[in-house]
Amino acid sequence: MVRQEIWALLLTHYAIRALMYEATNPDGLDPLRMSFIRTLRIVRRHVTGQAGFSP
Numbered sequence: 350m351v352r353q354e355i356w357a358l359l360l361t362h363y364a365i366r367a368l369m370y371e372a373t374n375p376d377g378l379d380p381l382r383m384s385f386i387r388t389l390r391i392v393r394r395h396v397t398g399q400a401g402f403s404p
Contacts, residue, residue, distance in 0.1 A: 365389060 366380070369388050373380045 365392060368392070 365385065365388055369383050369385070370380045373383060
């Protein structure tokens, strides 16, 4: 179970970094200059706001 959680965290980190790269690539900006925490907050807000029904 712990191994599965570690993989989930690593994949989530990779997905957010890939999203940051895609967001900065068209402008030629350095993705390392973007804030990881701020991007994480934006992703969380977007994902949690997508629920079309209440549980």
